[in-house]
Every structure is written in C-alpha cells, then in structure tokens.
Amino acid sequence: MDERIIIRGAREHNLQNIDLDIPREQLVVITGLSGSGKSSLAFDTIYAEGQRRYMESLSAYARQFLGMMERPDVDFIDGLSPVIAIEQKTVSRNPRSTVGTVTEIYDFLRLLFARAGEAYSYVTGNRMRKQSxxxxxxxxxxxxxxxxxxxxxxxxxxxxxxxxxxxxxxxxxxxxxxxxxxxxxxxxxxxxxxxxxxxxxxxxxxxxxxxxxxxxxxxxxxxxxxxxxxxxxxxxxxxxxxxxxxxxxxxxxHLYDPESGLSYDEPSPNTFSFNSPYGACPECNGLGTRQEVDPDLIIPNPERTIAEGGLAPLGKPRDIWIFSQLRAVAEVYGFDFDTPLADLTERQRAVILEGAGDEQFDIVYTYKNREVRYQHRFGGLIQHLWHTYENTGSASQRKWAEAFMRQMPCRACGGGRLKPEALAYRVGGRSIAELVQMDLASLRAFFEAVSFEGQQARIAAPIVKEIRERLDFLLNVGVGYLNLDRAARSLSGGESQRIRLATQIGTQLTGVLYVLDEPSIGLHPRDNDRLIDSLRQLRDLGNSVLVVEHDREMIEAADFVVDLGPGAGEKGGRVLGAAPPTRLPLQTDGHTSLTAAYLRGERHIRVPQERRTGNGHTLTLHGATGHNLKGDPLTLPLGTFICVTGVSGSGKSSLVNQTLYPILAQHFHNARLTPLPYDRIEGLEHIDKVIDIDQSPIGRTPRSNPATYTGLFTYIRDLFAQLPEAKLRGYRPGRFSFNVKGGRCEACKGAGIVKLEMNFLPDVYVECETCKGRRYNPETLQVRYKGASIADVLEMTVSEALAFFEAVPRIERKLRTLQSVGLGYIRLGQQATTLSGGEAQRVKLAKELSRPGTGQTLYILDEPTTGLHFEDIRHLLNVLKALVRKGNTVLVIEHNLDVVKVADHVIDLGPDGGEAGGHIVFAGTPEALAAQETHTGRFLREELARCARLRGDLEEDEELDLDALIGDDDPGEEEDAVDEDEEAGAPVG
Ligand SMILES: [Zn+2]
Ligand SMILES: [Zn+2]
CATH class of the missing domain: 3.30.190.20 (Ribosomal protein L1/L10, rRNA-binding domain)
Incomplete structure (x- = not known):
C-alpha cells in the first residue's frame, strides 16, 4: 500500500476542493483557526470515508440499516486503513460504568480478589480460613x-x-x-x-x-x-x-470464622462485581449511593432565621399545619422563629430536621378563624419531605421534595457497592473498595509494592502484571488523579478521550488510522509531554495518528502538520501548509498562515506591561476542604484578571466550581446549589453578582441556536414583521418563529430536520423533505428583507449578517458581540447541538457582553481556551480584558500558558494531583510565579523567556469598547414554546 493517504477534491462543508497527501504511520497534526475546516477534513472526510468503507464490507443485512451513511463530498481518497476515532464524547451514560469498568482494570481486580484475596470476617474482623x-x-x-x-x-x-x-x-x-x-x-x-x-x-x-x-x-x-x-x-x-x-x-x-460462625462461599470474580446480584450491595443495588434528604439543602443559609425563610422547603411562616407544629415544638424545645438557625443548639436543629419521636405536642391551629387544639407528634422536616416524595400524586410536589435530596453514600456498604463479605476480602491489606477509591497514581504505587505468599504469588503474578500495565497507560495520558470508582459519565470530554486513548494503546492494534480531537484539552503542560509520548507509542505500534490540535507543543512534536486557513468559514478551507512543523510556509498563494506566524513568533500574545492590582477590595474564602482541598485561604483581588491554575486533579474545580461558585450563586441568586465544605467567606459586599460562563450547551435540542440564545432572533423577527409585505399579509413576529405554529413548516415542526429511529443504532437526523431544511412554510419565506427570507438569514454567518444588517443598529450591535468573541464564522441558525463546548461558552460570553454591566460582577470561566487557535485566544483575552477594564473581576481556570501569562494575579494549586494536591502553593503575579519551583512555575518561566526573546514591534492589541456593544432593551433568551415530543422534529418511518 502507498505510504500516503491521498485526498483529491475534498469539498465537505467549507473545504475548498482541496488536494492533500498525508504520510502514513506518522503523528500528524491538523491545525488552523476555529472554523477553518479541521474537523471537516479529519472527521467529516477522512474518518467518515473510512467508516463508510468499513460498513460496505459488512453483510447486506447489516448494510440495510446503514444506508444513510453518505459518501463525503470528495473525489478520491486512497491509502485509508481501518479508522478509529477517539472522540471526546463521554464514554458511557450508564451510571454503572466507572473508570474501572471501562478500562477493564476492575475486571482484573475482581479476578485478583477471587483468586488471591484473603477473606476476613465482616463481623469480627478475624482472618477466615478453610481447610482440606x-x-x-x-x-x-x-x-x-x-x-x-x-x-x-x-x-x-x-x-x-x-x-x-x-x-x-x-x-x-x-x-x-x-x-x-x-x-x-x-x-x-x-x-x-x-x-x-x-x-x-x-x-x-x-x-x-x-x-x-x-x-x-x-x-x-x-x-x-x-x-x-x-x-x-x-x-x-x-x-x-x-x-x-x-x-x-x-x-x-469453607472460609470460616470460628468466633462468629460466619462462613463464606468460595469467592468468584462475580462476588466482587457490583453489576451482578452475586456481588452487589442489596441496599443500593451496587450503585454505592442512595437518594437521601440532605440537611444542608434544607438549611442552605444558617444565618437566616425561620421567620426569614431559613428552612428552605417551607419558606416564610404562614398559616399552614407544619408551621403550627413547629411553633409548638419551638415552645417545648425553647427556641423561637427569630433566631438565626446557626445559633440554635444541636438538639434544637435536630428536632426540626429529625422530629421528636413519640413525644406529643399541644398544637394550636387556626382553621377558618377558629382556634383548634390538637395533641400531635412531630416527625421532622426530613420525614415530611420523604412522605411527600413517596406519597404525592403530583409531579411538581415530587420534584419539590426531590430538590432537597441528594445522592449520598449508601449506609449499608458505605459507598463500596458490594455485599459485606465481598468488602471484607483484602489484597495487600486493602479491600477492593479501598483500592478503587485510591487515585490511580497511588494505586500504581500500591501494586508496585504489593506481595503475595507461596502459591498465591504464582496465581497473582500475571494478573498484577496486567493491572500495572493498564495503570501505566493511564498515568501516561495524565489521568493519575482519577480513581477507578469515578463514574464514567462524570468525566470531562478530555478525560474520557484520554482514557479511551490509554485503552487503545493497551489493545496493541496495528495498521489502524486513529483520529483524535484535541487530546490536550484540560491538560497541564506537565502532562502534555506524556500525552505526546502516548501518541508516539500508538504510532510506533504501526498506526497512523491524526490529531486535530491547537497546542503549540503538540504541533511542534508532530512529524507532519496540515495547516488550514487562512480564516474561518468561507474564508477558510484551504491548505496553507502540509509539511513538518519547522517547514510550514508563512505565505501560500498570497494567504498568510496565522499558525506559522505564531509558531515562528512573528505573532504572539503579548505579556502585559504591567499587572493590575485591583480596586483594593478582596474576596476571601476560608477553610475550603471539599474533595482533596486542604483548607488554604483563597484571596481574590477584585477588579483584576485572575487565573486559577495547577496540574489536573490539583483541586481547581473543587475550589472554584464546587465551593466558591455555589456559595456566591446561593448568596446572590438564591440558587439551590450546595457548596463543598468551607468555614466562611469575606468580602461578599464588594461584588453584586456572579456569572458562570461554562461550556455546557446553549440548548439541548437542534432548535436552539446562537440567534435564539442571544436574543438576536427576537430583533430579526420584529424586523421581518415590520416589512410592508408582512404588514400587508397581517404577519406578526410569531409568524417568523419556528417554535410555534403559524409560519413554520409543520412536517418537521420548524426543526428543518426529522429524526429517524434506527433500531439498534443511534437515531439519525435527516433534512425535512417538505421544507428542504428551510424550517418555514412557503408563504412565510415570501417575505424578504433586502432580498433575503428569514430562512436565508438563519443560514448567514455572523460576519455575513454583520454586513447585511449594518443599517439596523440593535441587530448589528448584537452581531458584533458574537464577532468580538471570535465567532464570526458560525451561522445564526446553527443547531446548538453542533457547537463545541468552547463555542457554546463564547456564545454565552457574547450574550453577557450585551448586558449593561455594573462593574462589580465576578465572571467565572472554566478552561475557555478549549478548541481555540492562538488567534482565537487573543480575541477571547481581549474580551476578558475589556470586562476587567470596566471594573469587573474575571476568574479563569486555565492551564494554557497564553492565559496564565496575561493574568494580573495567578493562583497555583498543587503541588500535585489527587491526594498530593489541594494546597494553594502560590498566589501572586505571573513574574513571581515564574520564579517558583511549582509545576506551573517551571513552564511559565520558559514561556515568559520565550516571549521576552520575541520582537517587540508588534502592533498594540486593539481595545474592545464594551459600551458600544451594550443594548439597553435586551430581549433576553428566546422563549422555547416547544412540547417535549416536538423537540427534535417529528419522527418518521
Ligand atoms: Zn450499598
Ligand atoms: Zn420541514
């Protein structure tokens, strides 16, 4: 077979009829601006064609279900091997899938415990013995x-x-x-x-x-x-x-404990399976958690009194039975409704939550203006919620009760998921539950040290070897801070992808073409080297490795780079360079390659001349000890750009997303979020709100899109309704909505696509035949603005629309917010489900930019550079800097050194991941951090030195003027007037 993958005439999406030769059995990086066509080439052309050929090789029977697979728009591809995509999709939605089960390490652990585990009595703790x-x-x-x-x-x-x-x-x-x-x-x-x-x-x-x-x-x-x-x-x-x-x-x-008389059956691997009735804890069916009422959710803010609504499920006192009961209880137990709940005694709070058993209270209840007296027991709020939850016929009542419940560790197995006897077996002195809760780095160390005696040593050796090997693959892709018990569905896209990568290396396949999408996402530079080594390992097994990536180190480490550009959307889709990284051309056919410019240092993200010190106020969080956090105080200088960094698993997310943010959201927005444990927070009075701009989708259905989400579409519909043609026909703005009856295509209910249910395969969406994907009925489409129908407008990119609507200030202003965050290439009607996490985050940021600000807001962003090219990062940083100039505080969780180096204040967590992390090892300016021997400090030092070597004659970054973007009559998010069953279009067939 040829040593190259040969592609001729690729035109998928925005690809400009490109010809390209890619060497086989090499590590190849495809890079370029967001929207330049990287995914169109890697996934929608190369991977799709590989998949399609694989399907063709299947039986006719199997193929009849797969007839929908379209040939990508390409003239010719040669040199393809079987293709495996290692994507960022979560590995499994199944709550029973864990890191241990998806990597199969748990299967080996089960085998090890069954063959070489030592049995102990769960009653007495005695060693169990059996004799011939x-x-x-x-x-x-x-x-x-x-x-x-x-x-x-x-x-x-x-x-x-x-x-x-x-x-x-x-x-x-x-x-x-x-x-x-x-x-x-x-x-x-x-x-x-x-x-x-x-x-x-x-x-x-x-x-x-x-x-x-x-x-x-x-x-x-x-x-x-x-x-x-x-x-x-x-x-x-x-x-x-x-x-x-x-x-x-x-x-x-049998295995027998003479003291308690307890005997165990011969263990088998199933004894240790939480997915088998032989092993699963009968109380929680092997899930390890149970739904329980959480007292912290009942009293979210202990500083409040009962009169102020401090008991969240009840709200403020009024004439209902439970408050009459509470009054009577308060009298007997000596508290009142005007004392902060925090100041009640332990016993008083306990009686409110757990009740007073059989004790009878004199309850005075006013019924139709008459006082009625009862003798009655008080069961407490927890029982009250359970009773409602289990007995109510009303879905909303049930939901209300459920809001105060949380998944808590099962009391029977303590979260160990297994029957007591299974949890009582030990290897190297540890139970299987203890092992799966250790972080992978510690677990690897455990398996280095563990030893077995006599015959067991022979039985255990091959199993332990398999476990060590698999753990090594996982450590090499930088997930050593995870544990085997971690639910697979709770992993980030990047983590899932790296675990799949580790598993693939373990399979030792050769002759495969692997396609990966940004495997460096969420990785600290320290772990990047090892990730690159893992990819090389995959290559050295005899595979071709194709990686879509923006990371500088990854690009420089590649054997071959394909650089797409020069711009995004219609301005992209060309091959600017296809060569080893050091030989990428700066100019091709008159186009400049931004990638080459950044790699050569001719463009770069500037280190600011000086660091802001803020407005003199601080927000300080004391004693945060959730997960691996060690309680070091976190101090945020307000009015600055703050970056929280640290190796993966060091506790960044526990500190910011799971402690700080829920505290603030509770305080400012009454959000029903429970922070991880902390002592206290100071300085809340210096900010007025908190906005979390995360990477979750802007909508769960193909009906949401950037235009509806930002409120832009409301203005556009108003504009269409005011056109003479619309007025003549009596069309109101609702006519131009695809979410309500009237103007939309009823065949697809305005979705433009219909869902095909595929039996055992995932559902497939196809274009609606009636409207050809236009979403509207022909009458609606006859109304045109400057020659374009409402459907044409939804097809426009942000950049196109910006030129098209330049005469309509409020639409133009909204569009400019999207343009300013580097999203000029996305289409207004692009389905929310097709936006990447990074794109969704920037759409949210754009929406925030158009709101009038107070200058005292705290913005929180988690890894906003995900999926961004150097040039896109520069755009993003400009926006964040503009928010800070207005007096706001921006807090970013990020590993990307381009972000760390421009922050005013850096907080570095560590020193390592998992149990070895959780400390704030540094707080101060990037320059000061670069002088430290932390993992981040070492890499930042190199980056600052690199920047210092670069020429200083770059043009100054343009300053973004936020005031010009703010609309005064923001319509907010488009109403989604959709029934559940209509969400994705009507099913057919
Ligand atoms: Zn259990
Ligand atoms: Zn339709």
Whole structure:
C-alpha cells in the first residue's frame, strides 16, 4: 500500500476542493483557526470515508440499516486503513460504568480478589480460613494424647424453631445424641424445643480419646461430620490430661470464622462485581449511593432565621399545619422563629430536621378563624419531605421534595457497592473498595509494592502484571488523579478521550488510522509531554495518528502538520501548509498562515506591561476542604484578571466550581446549589453578582441556536414583521418563529430536520423533505428583507449578517458581540447541538457582553481556551480584558500558558494531583510565579523567556469598547414554546 493517504477534491462543508497527501504511520497534526475546516477534513472526510468503507464490507443485512451513511463530498481518497476515532464524547451514560469498568482494570481486580484475596470476617474482623479434610484430621489428631474430644456436626446455628422433625430425622440416620445450646442430650421420641427462642443444635458424630492408630476412625468420622454439618464440624474438647483447655475448636472446608460462625462461599470474580446480584450491595443495588434528604439543602443559609425563610422547603411562616407544629415544638424545645438557625443548639436543629419521636405536642391551629387544639407528634422536616416524595400524586410536589435530596453514600456498604463479605476480602491489606477509591497514581504505587505468599504469588503474578500495565497507560495520558470508582459519565470530554486513548494503546492494534480531537484539552503542560509520548507509542505500534490540535507543543512534536486557513468559514478551507512543523510556509498563494506566524513568533500574545492590582477590595474564602482541598485561604483581588491554575486533579474545580461558585450563586441568586465544605467567606459586599460562563450547551435540542440564545432572533423577527409585505399579509413576529405554529413548516415542526429511529443504532437526523431544511412554510419565506427570507438569514454567518444588517443598529450591535468573541464564522441558525463546548461558552460570553454591566460582577470561566487557535485566544483575552477594564473581576481556570501569562494575579494549586494536591502553593503575579519551583512555575518561566526573546514591534492589541456593544432593551433568551415530543422534529418511518 502507498505510504500516503491521498485526498483529491475534498469539498465537505467549507473545504475548498482541496488536494492533500498525508504520510502514513506518522503523528500528524491538523491545525488552523476555529472554523477553518479541521474537523471537516479529519472527521467529516477522512474518518467518515473510512467508516463508510468499513460498513460496505459488512453483510447486506447489516448494510440495510446503514444506508444513510453518505459518501463525503470528495473525489478520491486512497491509502485509508481501518479508522478509529477517539472522540471526546463521554464514554458511557450508564451510571454503572466507572473508570474501572471501562478500562477493564476492575475486571482484573475482581479476578485478583477471587483468586488471591484473603477473606476476613465482616463481623469480627478475624482472618477466615478453610481447610482440606486431611488438614482437619491432622488438626484433631494434634491434640495431646488422652484428650477427650466430641466430634459435633452443626446443623442449626442461631435460629428459632422447635425442630421436632429435625430430631426425628437425625435419629433415623442412627445418631443418638445431640448438643442443644451447649448441653449434651439424648434424642428422645417427640423431642422439641422452645420455638420462640434461638437455638444452636449439633449432632454428636463420635466421641474419642486421642491416641496412636486412631487416624482411620477419625478420617471416617470427620467425613461424616462434615457431610452432616455442610462442610463444618466442631471438635469439642471436654477433658483430658493436665493443661488441656476445655473448649470448642471449629474446622471447616469453607472460609470460616470460628468466633462468629460466619462462613463464606468460595469467592468468584462475580462476588466482587457490583453489576451482578452475586456481588452487589442489596441496599443500593451496587450503585454505592442512595437518594437521601440532605440537611444542608434544607438549611442552605444558617444565618437566616425561620421567620426569614431559613428552612428552605417551607419558606416564610404562614398559616399552614407544619408551621403550627413547629411553633409548638419551638415552645417545648425553647427556641423561637427569630433566631438565626446557626445559633440554635444541636438538639434544637435536630428536632426540626429529625422530629421528636413519640413525644406529643399541644398544637394550636387556626382553621377558618377558629382556634383548634390538637395533641400531635412531630416527625421532622426530613420525614415530611420523604412522605411527600413517596406519597404525592403530583409531579411538581415530587420534584419539590426531590430538590432537597441528594445522592449520598449508601449506609449499608458505605459507598463500596458490594455485599459485606465481598468488602471484607483484602489484597495487600486493602479491600477492593479501598483500592478503587485510591487515585490511580497511588494505586500504581500500591501494586508496585504489593506481595503475595507461596502459591498465591504464582496465581497473582500475571494478573498484577496486567493491572500495572493498564495503570501505566493511564498515568501516561495524565489521568493519575482519577480513581477507578469515578463514574464514567462524570468525566470531562478530555478525560474520557484520554482514557479511551490509554485503552487503545493497551489493545496493541496495528495498521489502524486513529483520529483524535484535541487530546490536550484540560491538560497541564506537565502532562502534555506524556500525552505526546502516548501518541508516539500508538504510532510506533504501526498506526497512523491524526490529531486535530491547537497546542503549540503538540504541533511542534508532530512529524507532519496540515495547516488550514487562512480564516474561518468561507474564508477558510484551504491548505496553507502540509509539511513538518519547522517547514510550514508563512505565505501560500498570497494567504498568510496565522499558525506559522505564531509558531515562528512573528505573532504572539503579548505579556502585559504591567499587572493590575485591583480596586483594593478582596474576596476571601476560608477553610475550603471539599474533595482533596486542604483548607488554604483563597484571596481574590477584585477588579483584576485572575487565573486559577495547577496540574489536573490539583483541586481547581473543587475550589472554584464546587465551593466558591455555589456559595456566591446561593448568596446572590438564591440558587439551590450546595457548596463543598468551607468555614466562611469575606468580602461578599464588594461584588453584586456572579456569572458562570461554562461550556455546557446553549440548548439541548437542534432548535436552539446562537440567534435564539442571544436574543438576536427576537430583533430579526420584529424586523421581518415590520416589512410592508408582512404588514400587508397581517404577519406578526410569531409568524417568523419556528417554535410555534403559524409560519413554520409543520412536517418537521420548524426543526428543518426529522429524526429517524434506527433500531439498534443511534437515531439519525435527516433534512425535512417538505421544507428542504428551510424550517418555514412557503408563504412565510415570501417575505424578504433586502432580498433575503428569514430562512436565508438563519443560514448567514455572523460576519455575513454583520454586513447585511449594518443599517439596523440593535441587530448589528448584537452581531458584533458574537464577532468580538471570535465567532464570526458560525451561522445564526446553527443547531446548538453542533457547537463545541468552547463555542457554546463564547456564545454565552457574547450574550453577557450585551448586558449593561455594573462593574462589580465576578465572571467565572472554566478552561475557555478549549478548541481555540492562538488567534482565537487573543480575541477571547481581549474580551476578558475589556470586562476587567470596566471594573469587573474575571476568574479563569486555565492551564494554557497564553492565559496564565496575561493574568494580573495567578493562583497555583498543587503541588500535585489527587491526594498530593489541594494546597494553594502560590498566589501572586505571573513574574513571581515564574520564579517558583511549582509545576506551573517551571513552564511559565520558559514561556515568559520565550516571549521576552520575541520582537517587540508588534502592533498594540486593539481595545474592545464594551459600551458600544451594550443594548439597553435586551430581549433576553428566546422563549422555547416547544412540547417535549416536538423537540427534535417529528419522527418518521
Ligand atoms: Zn450499598
Ligand atoms: Zn420541514
């Protein structure tokens, strides 16, 4: 086969009929501005064609379900191998999938525990032992000569009953004596016990005096006793020579704890499976969590009094039964409604939440202006919520109650997911639950040190080898801070992708073409090197590795780079360079390559001349200890651009997203979010709101798009409704909505696409045949503004629309906010579901820019550079800097050194990930951080040195004027007047 992948005439999306040769079995990076066509080339052309050829090779039967796979718009591709895409989609939505199960490491752990685990009693903690019949015989013969022993077969242990039939049965088998609750008795006809008491019953199988030559008899009796006693027997020493202790000795073929009488079945890998009824904790079915009412959600703000609505489920006191109850309880327990809940005693709060048991209260209730008195118990708010949750017929009531509940660790298994006996097995002194909760780096260290004895060493060795290898692959892709118990669906896209990459390396496939989308997302520069090594490892196995990436290091490490551009959307889609990274041309056919310019340092993101110190006020969070956080105080100088950084797993997200943000959202917006534990926060009075601009989608259905989300579409519909043609026909703005009946195409209910349900395959969306994807009915489309129908407008990119609507200031202003965040290339009607996380985040940022600000807002952004080219990052930073110039505070969680270096104040978490992280190891200016020996400090030092070497004659960045973007009559988000079942268009077929 040719040593190259040969592509001729690729025209998918915005690709400009490109020809391209890509070397095989190399590490190839495809780069370019956002929207320049990288994904169109890598995924929609190369991967899609590879997939399609694979499908063609399947049977006709399989193909009939796959007929929808369209040939990508390309003349010719040669040199393709089987293609595997390692995408950023979450690996699994299944709540039972964990990092351990998707990497198969948990399967090896189960095997290891079943074959080489040591059993302990979960009752007494004793080591459990099992013995062969010969060992049992040896054990009995080892008593000193002359010892008197009774061999007993236990048949009942600690159970109630009269056991008349049992005694009859034993007698029929020829036995005459039993020991009942420790007393030897002869079996008499009709014998029975007190049926309401618990009993221990053992059959006397033999009575012996230990001496030479007894082995044949003992062997026979032991076999009989074990048969009768289901594998267990008791050798009761009842007398003998001086010094012999009179007591029972239990012997068992099973894993057995003589003290508690507990015995375990032979373990199998299923014993340790939380997805199997043999292993799963019966209380939580192996999920490890249960729905519980969370007291912190009932009292979200303990500084409030009951009168102020401090009990969130109840709100402010009014004439309802539960408040009458509470008043009576308050009187007896000595509190009132005007004391902050934080100042009540532990006991007083407990009675509010958990009730007062059987205690009766005199409750005065006003009913139709009459006072009614009752004697009544008080069950507490937790019971009140559960009662509502379980008994109400109303969905909204149920939802209300559910809002105060959270997934909490299961009380039976403590989150270990397994039955108690499975959790009591140990390897190297640790239970399987302890191992899956260790971070992967610690787990790897554990498996380096663990040792086994004797035969177990031979059994364990190959299993441990597999586990070590798989853990190494995971550590190499930089996810050493995760643990095996982590739910797969809670992983970020980048984490899922890296785990899939590690798994792929483990499969040792060769001759495959792997396509990856930005694997460096969310990685600290420290981990980037190892990621690059992993990709090289994949290549060295004999695979072609194609990576869509913006990261400088990754581009410089590639064997070959394909640079697309020069711009985005219609201005992109050309190959500006296809060469090893050092030989990328700056100019091709008169187009300048921004990538080459940045790589050569002819363009770069400038380090600011000076760092802002802020407005003198600070916000300080004390004692945050959630997850791995160690409680160091976090101080934010307000009015500055702050970057929180640190290696993956160091605690950035726990600190900012899960502690700081929920506190602020609760305080300013009454949001129902629960922060991780913290002591206190100071300085709230210096900000007036908090806005989290995250990467979650701007809408979950193909009906949402940038125009509806930013409110832009409202203006556009108003404009269309005011056109003479619309007025003549009596069309109002609703006519131009695709979410309500009237103007839209009813075949697809305005979606422009319809959903095909594909049996065992994922649903497929196809263009609506009636409107050809135009979303509207023909009458609506006849109304035109400057020759364009409403559907034409939705097809425009932001840049095109900007020119088109230049005469309509409020539309133009909205469009400029989108343009200013570097989204000029997206189409107004582009389905929200097709926007990347980074694009969704910037749409949200654009929406914020058009709101009149107060200059005292705290903006929080998590990894905003995801998916951004150097040039896009420069745009983004300009916007963030503009927000800070207005007096606001911008807090960004980021590893990207281009962002770290321009921040006014950097907070570095670490020193490492997982348990070895959680400290604030540095806070101050980037220059000061560069002098530190933290992971970030070392990389920042290099970056600042690189910037210092670059020529200083670059043009000054333009300053973005926010005031020109703000609209005074913001319409807000478009109403989504859609029924659930209409969301994605009507199903057909
Ligand atoms: Zn459980
Ligand atoms: Zn339609």
């Amino acid at each position: 019949d010969d060992e049992i015989v040896d054990g009995i013969l080892a008593f000193p000569e002359g010892t008197k022993v009774i061999l007993l077969a236990p048949v009942v242990k600690g159970r109630k009953g009269h056991y008349r039939e049992l005694f009859e049965q034993i007698a029929r088998q020829g036995y005459e004596r039993v020991r009942v609750d420790g007393t030897l008795r002869e079996i008499e006809p009709g014998m029975k016990l007190d049926r309401y008491k618990t009993h221990d019953i053992e059959v006397v199988v033999d009575r012996l005096v230990i001496k030479e030559g007894l082995r044949p008899r003992v062997s026979q009796s032991v076999e009989a006793a074990l048969g009768l006693g289901s594998g267990t027997l008791i050798a009761a020493v009842v007398g003998g020579p001086e010094g012999v202790e009179v007591r029972d000795h239990t012997f068992s073929r």
